[in-house]
Amino acid sequence: MKTPSRILHFDADNFFASCEEILLPALRGRPLIVAGGRRNDGFVLSANRRAKASGIKTGIAVFAARRLCAELVCRAARVEAYKIISARMFKVLSEFSPLVLPISIDEGFMDFSAEADGAVRWRELSATILREVGLNLSGGLADSRWLAKILTDLSKPGFLEVGAGTEKEFLAKRHVGELSGIGENRA
Numbered sequence: 181m182k183t184p185s186r187i188l189h190f191d192a193d194n195f196f197a198s199c200e201e202i203l204l205p206a207l208r209g210r211p212l213i214v215a216g217g218r219r220n221d222g223f224v225l226s227a228n229r230r231a232k233a234s235g236i237k238t239g240i241a242v243f244a245a246r247r248l249c250a251e252l253v254c255r256a257a258r259v260e261a262y263k264i265i266s267a268r269m270f271k272v273l274s275e276f277s278p279l280v281l282p283i284s285i286d287e288g289f290m291d292f293s294a295e296a297d298g299a300v301r302w303r304e305l306s307a308t309i310l311r312e313v314g315l316n317l318s319g320g321l322a323d324s325r326w327l328a329k330i331l332t333d334l335s336k337p338g339f340l341e342v343g344a345g346t347e348k349e350f351l352a353k354r355h356v357g358e359l360s361g362i363g364e365n366r367a
Contacts, residue, residue, distance in 0.1 A: 186292040186321060186344075188277075188302065189328035192269065192309075193316040193337050195286035196226030199262045200255045202314040212253045215242050225257055229337075269313045276305050287332075289325050302339050323347060330358050 192198060196214035201207050211231040213224045224245050227236045234249035246252055266285045273280050279291035295301045298321045306317045320331025321341040327350075331340040342350045356362055 185323055186295060186298055187323065187325045187328045188290040188292045188298065188319055188321050189325060189332045190273070190287060190290065190305075190317050190319045191332050191336070192266075192286035193318055194226055194228050194232075195266075195315070196257060196262060197228040197231070197255075198226075198315050199258075199265050201228065202265060203258070203261060204255075207253060207255075210253050211236075211249045211251060212255065213242070213245055214255050214257050216257055217242070221254070265313065265315070269309060269315055272309055272312050273305070276301070276308075289328065292321060299339070299341055302341075306339070327351070330354065333358070 197212050200212060200214060209230070211234060212228045213231050213236060214226040216222050216225045221242045224236060224238055224240050224242060226238060227245075231245070231249060231252060234252075236245045236248055236252070242254060246254075262285060269286075270280060270282060270288075273288075273290065277290040277292065280288060281290070282288040292298050292301060302319055302321065306319065309315050309317050316337060318332050318336045319339045320328040320333075320335060321339070322328040322331055323342075323344055324347070327342060327347060331342060334340055
């Protein structure tokens with residue numbers, strides 16, 4: 181009998197804002213957004229947890245974010261610097277699995293099939309990324325990448341796992357719109 185695949189989906193929490201906190205440690209603990217637009221005052225690309233606690237969400241206008249939080253710090257996106265931090269993260273991740281598949285600058289999939297206890301290995305991995313890179317990760321572990329991605333989205337911030345053989349039971353309680361790539365009309 182074939183051992184089921186175990187796929188880990190990981191996503192760095194609030195990646196652009198977290199990168200700014202790594203690059204400028206004085207920003208830690210302050211409500212922070214990274215802004216886009218021609219003059220970096222158009223819309224929110226990323227917000228840290230303190231900013232999100234004020235109701236700020238990715239995609240809202242910067243002027244609206246400033247109304248929600250008077251002490252908000254707004255930084256311009258520095259994508260080249262974020263790419264360097266991303267490369268450090270993926271280098272560390274590759275030490276945990278021979279197969280790491282990036283799907284963006286801050287998220288991807290890993291093969292965890294050989295792991296006896298995926299949750300224990302996840303704790304080791306996420307603690308190592310936090311210690312060596314300075315990023316918090318969220319993750320999901322399942323037998324398919326689609327389910328692993330759903331679990332990551334549900335766990336933020338944190339980690340969720342669905343055991344082999346329990347996928348149908350778990351998915352029966354979920355709305356089809358939670359699947360990655362399923363919009364309102366298609367759902």
